[in-house]
Amino acid sequence: MGITVRVPTPLRRLTDGQGEVEVEARTVKEAIEKLEEMYPGFKERILDENGEVRRFVNLYVNDEDIRFLKGVDTELKEGDVLSIVPAIAGGR
Amino acid sequence: MAKVVGLKCKECGREYPVEPLHVCEFCFGPLEVVYDYEEIKRNISREKIEKGPKSLWRYIDLLPVEKPRVGLSAGFTPLRRAERLGEVLGLENLYIKDDSVNHPTLSFKDRVVSVAISKAIEFGFDTAACASTGNLANSVASHSAQAGLDCYVFIPANLETQKIFGSLVFKPTVVAVEGTYDDVNRLCSEIANDLGWAFVNINIRPFYAEGSKTLAFEVVEQLGWKAPDAVVVPAASGSLYTKIWKGLKELKEVGLIDSVSTRMFGAQAEGCSPIATAWKEGRDFIKPVRPNTIAKSIAIGNPADGIYALQTTRESGGDWETATDEEIIEGIKLLAETEGIFTETAGGTTIAVLKKLVEKGKIDPKETVVAYITGNGYKTLEVLEGHLPEPVRIKASLKDFKEKVLAKV
Structure with missing residues (x-):
């Protein structure tokens, strides 16, 4: 399952500056595990010690907030885009 | 610095x-x-502020800008004693902080944008941008025009027509995104870091948000250097609400007032109330919602400062209330009919919530209360369609006037 992951600026130090990387994964959780294998240290930046998404990180699958889907158990399919976006922004 | x-x-x-x-x-x-509050304390005084410009820049010592570059007339809006509204609601010392007449685009956004664009120019940016529900876009477009910056504003495609025109007239590129404000915000968050633009509410956000503190500073100065007992603030991202509290505390920190015991009340539309709901459920985290309300200017389903807003409520002993679309319209009309101030839906929400808070005994009749009116009703005229009486239409004749107008007096 080829998934495109969009990486925000604060995490690009881990991905050698790349803003987009490809992983093979069937769920969001699995994608994060794969990212950790490829880029050690990635996982702890996204998930807290209980495996929950950190409160200042928003994850989107094809532009939909995973909190409106099945959270980290949201399924992924070939060609999906997983975006990691800092939560802090905005104000009308 | x-x-x-x-x-x-x-x-x-x-x-x-x-x-x-x-x-x-x-x-x-x-x-x-x-x-560095010690440093600021040495430089600031009531007298110095009172002699300063009649704008938010009189508080420059507490703003993260070296020199004002745009928005030189923003802020220092009227604080009006609202006797007639107070009588209806049962409040003896009610005030309206009226940012519906802020300069130049008639909302409190002119405060944050004056600060943000001044800072963006300091940083050397030549392009300004924002994700907006309308008022911010109007203000960023206006200030960019004044400063000669290129400008891109991103808005949800379904905004009120007046608010779209209110941006277009300043000749920015208006990008109408198919989706909610939260969709617009997510898109902008993804592109902001790669473009080299000053997104006022993204990469300039720490500076931008500080501009909201001036709504606290002004109210305290206008009350004779005294913090109010209670304030009611409309909340979308929760930034304004938290920054008003920060502003009040800063005035004490630098010695301009002795004490702050203001209770911070937040107002949200029932159709988009992620912060109020979290508060009522006793949570310290926010569950995002999909907005469904006429109060588009405060329709943020995924509020960035939500958790800090909840902290502010706990710290100050405040509370949250919500208003239905119908109550919001009634709020707009009540403020107009009693005080002659025409606000938009966010202001209608504030007034409706203020009414509920008094009814529930959360605010004492003798307390000094300030309701923050942050936007102008002439920008969202369409929400009133079907909610106002028709004009009395007559021929230009004395007979018609007598029959159709005078007879009904």
Whole structure:
């Protein structure tokens, strides 16, 4: 399952500056595990010690907030885009 | 830059230099401007402020800008004693802070944008941008025009027509995104760091948000250097609400007032109330919602400062209330009919919530209460369609006038 992951600026130090990387994964959780294998240290930046998404990180699958889907158990399919976006922004 | 020390993550405390950054590289927490209050305390005084310009720039000692570059007339809007509205609601000392007449685009956004664009120019940007529900877009477009900056504003495609025209007239590129404000915001968050533009509410956000503090400073000065007992503030991202509280505390910190015991009340539309709901359910985290309300200017389903807003409520002993679309319209009409002030839906929400708070005994009749009116009703005229009486139509004849007007007196 080829998934495109969009990486925000604060995490690009881990991905050698790349803003987009490809992983093979069937769920969001699995994608994060794969990212950790490829880029050690990635996982702890996204998930807290209980495996929950950190409160200042928003994850989107094809532009939909995973909190409106099945959270980290949201399924992924070939060609999906997983975006990691800092939560802090905005104000009308 | 003695007054500003740097930026600091509100969550993990990591420090950063003064740069166009808004997110902690380590924990993704929000960055906030850190001041040297001892230094500011030595330089600031009531007298100095009172002799300053009749704009928000009289408080420049507490803002993260070296020199004002745009928005020289923003702020210092009227604080009106609202006797007639107070009588209806049962409040003896009610005031309206009227940012519906802020300069130049008639909403409190002219405060934050004056600060943000001044800072963006200091940083050397030549393009300004924002994600907006309308008022912010109007203000960014206006200030960019004044400064001669290129400008891109991103809005949800279904905004009120008046608010879209209110941006287009300043000749920015208006990008109407198919989706909600939260969709617009997510898109902008993804592109902001790669473009080299000053997104006022993204990469300039730590500086931008500081402009909201002036709504606290002005009210205190206008009340004769006294903090109110209670305030009611409309909330979308929760930024304004938290910054008013920060502003009140700063005035004490630098010795301009002796005490702050203001209770912070937040107002949200029932159709988009993620902060109020979290408060009522006793949660310290926010569950995002999909907005469904006529109050588009405060329709943020995924509020960035939500958790800090909840902290502010706890710290200040405040509370939250919500208003239905119908109550919002009634709120707009009530403020207009009693005080002659025409506000938009966010203001209608504030008034409706104020009414509920009094009814529920959360505010005492004798307390000094300030309701923040942050936007202008002439920008969202269409929400009143079907809610106002028709004009009395007559021929230009004395007979018609007598029959159709005078007879009904």
